[in-house]
Amino acid sequence: MRYSGAEIIIKLLEEQGVDKIAGIPGGANLPMYSVLAKSNKIQHILVRHEQAAGFIAQGIARTTGKAAVCFATSGPGVTNLLTAIADAKLDSVPVVAITGQIPSSLVGTDAFQEVDTCGLAIPITKHHFFVSSAKELVHILPEAFRVAEEGRPGPVIIDIPKDVQLEEIEIANWSLEDVAATIVDVEKNIPTASLEDVDKIAQMINESRKPLLYIGGGILQSNSHKLLYDFAKKNTIPVASTLMGLGCFPSNDSLFLGMLGMHGAPYTNLVLNETDLLIAFGVRFDDRATGKIAEFCPKASIIHVDIDPAELDKNKSTNFSVAADIRMVLDELILLIDKNPREEWMAEIEAIKKANPFPISQNNDCWHPLNLIRKIGALVDPDTIITTDVGQHQMWVAQSYPFQQPRTLLTSGGLGTMGFGLPAAIGAALANPEKKVICISGDGSILMNIQELATLADLKLNVTVIILNNGVLGMVRQLQELFFQQTYIATRFITNPDFASMAKCFGIKGYDLKNQGNLEAMLEKILSTSEPCVINIPIDFRENVMPTVPPGAGNHQMIGGKKHG
């Protein structure tokens, strides 16, 4: 039978199990859209800006663990998509972006809407493919999904010129074609740990007196949160998490120390100073987590397990490191470690906690952002998916929301992209129709992809957008206050839209809780509904995220740890 390139693309996407694609059509990807129109397996989500298509794909991928797809046309369609692709790279999210390119005959002529997609893709993707004939698609499409999902996941761009989408070829047998089209590709080894490696790790743990787990996104990527829990419980090892690891260990468990690093609790960062064995699982020693790297865990030996060999000994030299899937290591390791109550270490941690509590614990003001977020956490089911934007509200969520399950926090950790929250929430809701999704945002971030309220109105998903509104770019203002002698510039908004009315203009419900007498009752009422809505909650612009580790300082040198104490 004869197939066009576009037909091959859509057929192969259907075979990959893709059922939703976010995107925007344009001149260079119209052949694909024309075939997509006939697909009864794939739902297309028309967004209002390509960046949102990338973040919707991320919302799907981050909640399911499977690669999700977005479409964009050449030129500005591609450049608009790039922020979401770079974001996926830094947080290791499997996304396959399929972009239209101008016809091959025009490539290199500065044609209308021509941009060097592959050149732009190099530093921000795991890999990119330029397709020069329809025949290659049979190999490249499945290969792109394999690359995106295998090992440490990441984004892949497939750039397809319009003439390749229109080219017709004869395909008699799909499986044979795939073999024939295979280009030179040596099988890359998936790293594994040997039994000796695991023995060595078990021995180091059993011999340690004050071990500490430092966990991150690798735990959810490897789906090993349950094993991790049993492992930590058996040997009584306290757990500190990165932003990306939140949800992988129940936040109400006595072993959980919360997030470490720049905005970690005082006791968490001080426990880092005392541990004699840091067990780093699925983390990359990011500067926001470690503070000044030379002063990170000064008394500890370090064990590091990560699936990406390049992360081992990258930022911090370790005593023992293995490139492997954490779940495979934990499977064996849990059998080899002693059952140990570690009473002395637990007592020491208890004392550190008592002497250095989280600074807000005595403040009962229900309008305080930390209390608001705790209240939201208390009102909704534990499987509720929370997305955030970037800034103060993001850190307040990380500090105080009671995460219990992995993949319930979607946040832009590595790139720190304002505008992530709303489209990621739409993606999460599309992939999880039975769950409630809450996007907690700020008045700065939400405006960076506000146009997607129109997409939300189209789809009528169970997404609640909560805007913690302080009228400023709060995190930057905080940096100006603390580290630039209160020189405030370009952080206060001269005007701020009426968000509740704006939501209504987009065709969804809007609430303003300003001057609302019974804040908690109102929140409870709104959160019990399942329609899309926007809630504006004014907060005090003087509230800062505390404690904070000054730039260049060690984690133990945090400031603001005792402000409210």
Added chain:
Amino acid sequence: MDKAKDVIIQLTVNNHAGVMSNITGLFTRRAFNLEGILCGRLKNTKTSKMYLLINNDNRIDQIVKQLKKLYDVLEVSICENCDYNIFDNVHELMQGKQ
């Protein structure tokens, strides 16, 4: 060139458009130094061989690990018995014969 100061990394790569910019892009993106490149197609294969001349600092391990992650890079090794004069000859070519 100075054998104590420099290292040659030897790569086997898929031979198609864009591979060279993937490799040089990695060096730019990670702020690794790159002093010289020699590249040529291997006969009767779809692969090329590449030699990269690099200052020997403490980032060599990280450079090799990052190169191994590139999709089109098939083999990476530090060249122990390469003829370092090759790059000297290139150097002469660049500077012009005195």
